[in-house]
Amino acid sequence: MSEPGAFSPAAAALYQRCRRIVRIAGAVVPEHRRDEWTREWEGELWYRVTLLDRASSVDSHATTRLTIRTLGAFPHALWVFSDEARLDPMLQDLKYALRGVVKHPMFSALVVLTLALGIGANSAMFSIVNSVIIKPLPYERPDELVYMYGAFSQGNEASVSPPDYLDYRDRNRVFSSLAGRTIFGTSVLSGGDEPERVRSSIASANFFATLGVKPYRGRAFLPEEERGDHDVAILSFGLWQRRYAGDQRIIGQTIAVDGKPLTVVGIMPPVLDRTLDVQLWRPIPFNTDGTSVRRFHYLRLVGRLEPGVTLAQAQRDMDAIARQLEATYPENESWHLRLVPYGEVVVGGAKPVLLVLLGAVGVVLLIACGNIASLLLARATSRSGEMAVRVALGAGRGRLVRQLLTESVLLGAMAGIIGLTLAHYLLVGVRTVGGGILPRLAEVEIDGVALAFTFALSLVTSLVFGAAPALHAVRSDLAASMKSLGRASSAGASRVMRNTLVVAQVALSFVLAISAGLLIRSLWELQRVETGFDASGIIAAEVSLPETKYKTRADNVRFWTLFLERVRAIPGVEAAGATTLFPLRGGGDTYFYIEGQPPATDADRMNATVSNVTDDYFATMRIPIGSGRSFTGVDRAESPGVTVISDALARRLFPGQNAIGRRLVVDFGRPFTAEIVGVVADVRIYGQLNDAPDLMYFSDRQPGAGFGTSRMNLAARVRGDPTAIVPQLRDAIRAIEPDVPLSAIQPVTEILADSRSAPRFRTQLFTGFAAVALLLAIVGLYGTLVYTVTQRLREIGIRIALGARPLAVFRLVVGQGMTLVALGVVLGVGASFVATRLIEAQLFEVTRTDPMVFVGVSIALLVAGLAACVMPARRATRADPIAVLRLE
């Protein structure tokens, strides 16, 4: 009946559109009136459309006219709603409150915006905490998942060897499924427009099933594919979308990975992209040369606990297996597994930082609430006459309180809505700048939980700051208020309350300012740390040579000689070298001993970080050579082994002696004997946050030294902007090896800045919070003083009439304000001594009671406080006694 089948298409579309508008507006209409209301509108619309259709005049003019008319359904619906609400006392309160909001737009805007700022920041921070820490990992029954590190006498974040993994998998009785995979791997995809380096991982066949992740397309690995004779690969959703344009036909096709053809058998769902930074998966080839050595540890394990098994039980079971393995294989001495809940590994160190930030933003909200309470209190005092009249006219006190609370809740709700919008944009910002700083960043969003949090926060805060004026209304003395009707009464109790609020605000903002100050100093100290090399003008790029083509060390050397020659020929390039260990990337360490002094036990073994470099590396990086020489053309594959060691290592090994000419025996699978030919300065190769490691450098030409040079980093020193030569670098490599990509191209100054991005990020957040807190506290102080001066204008007028000098009046007001500030600062100092313990772990080279920061922040707060006092004080001095007294 009401389906517009008889209409022309244009008319039917018009009718449908108008009907949609009516349906939307109808949501406001109370349910028992909605049906009739809707039918009236639809009846009219149908009739009108019929008329238009019959006259064949459904043109754009008529359409617009009718649509605009239909929009009138909104005011109509609102009218019906308010008509229904007329008699509800709760809604009467609301109406009254709404009128109050509209009548005092400036006041309302101030309250709502202040609160919205607090709520928005808190919602955003909570959303982050919720998404990163509270929300379970997006896997099936994530509580059952356990992460396992390899652990031994000298470390507990090591990896596990494939043979050990197989034994743990076969022998354990606590995991329903135990999987392993490599971390930190990369592969080169070739055979397309542009060769590309992707992050890859070699995983046991059951890895995806263990996490409970099902393939998006195709299948996961089969158990028989772990045997090493299956050339198969699985793509991540992101890689599939980007490189293969989401083409399903890729399944079953072969792609070239590191120069080898692999058949794509499956695609993983997007959830894996968000949680693991891997784009290409391959099965572990067990029982091949690379995977049967117990000394080579490179797997991390993930297990799913059998139902009912605790982490401690699992640890005991795995420890028992570790002891069996230790008894059988000597190389397993002290090796075992360390089990950690999977969620903890993912979130890692972000948890304490986020919780502290949440606390800081909570303090900001508290201060904002203080301001609003103070504002409302001021208004309540000036409204006490109105309240008294209402009581006299028969309003119960309960009714008054309810009405005042309705007002606060209304303001809170408005602030909540604005705050939520603010939170949304804050999160957009955090997602943009937070890359690589926060784990699970892609999952950060305002979800139902965060929404509920915001709602609760708005309600609670509005009740908290609304309580002050409500209490005031209940306690206020009716008779006194009536007497002073038309003139605001100066209730002593409310003055005490307001002063307390100001002191608390100053103290809280002091704590935040101290924390921000300490973090800023840390960042500053961090930036000043010497790296030991000159990063300016250096551009880094990674090159990984396919082992299918570059089989020997000599092949690699040939490539690098050619490539570096071409790089040096690029205009603007001053020097170029290469290294296996680059600032903040890569690296490995191994055991060694001084020749003739082999370690008595395993525990006595010494280790150091290893780097293979080309001859020009030290010169390019401007790493000073302390004594001896760098590598030169005389250090060849067949010539005696040589090494250059770092200064700290030299001092550790040969305190007070000359290291040059001494010989080290280094374990690279087989012992490599090297004479120390040079000692170079220490470099903080892992960034300014980390100490300089003990380093042993080897020439890239000597095959027995190092862990292979198929992957090395170019370092080129450029005059001017180092990124300007990127196109020429790409040309240079394409001329030699078109299938090898140049990846991770970045100026080293940028790499260093990135390594400071996490501390910088939290310092910026903290400073922002502290600035807002300080501003709110100062505004609160200012408001309080203005209010007090207004209240005491009569008293001040009399004082002036009796001969008080303006300066004395000025002092009176400033003294009152500064007493509050000083009290707040004293309390703040005390609180900071306790509170800064929470951020101690994030401080760098600064003690948490740093006097410079404490003195600086105290002065800043006192000055800001003074600034807030001056205006009200000047106003007081200008009080005209006659005008004031005439008010009586």
Added chain:
Amino acid sequence: MKPLSVSAVAVLGAVSRSVRYGFDIMDATGLPSGTVYPALGRLERDGYVRSKWESQTLAQREKRPPRRYYEITAAGSRALAASLEHYRTLGDRIGVASRKPAAG
């Protein structure tokens, strides 16, 4: 009795002249729908108009949903007359008061 608002007078006036449907009242008064419908609602609440649904048979014959129409009540007629009188007096008064002295 408080006089009706100008828009209420316009709407009630239209209804009294047998302009009975919401959209027709808009055409007759030139008022937007957001004014006409709340005004009708208020008039009905106060007993100045009553609304009815046209008969199903008529609507069915024309293959369309039934429309709601409004009729003026006796109280409505009185209120309309009183309000018109009020505005007329007011107009006269303003007319006198606002008449400017002749130029010169």
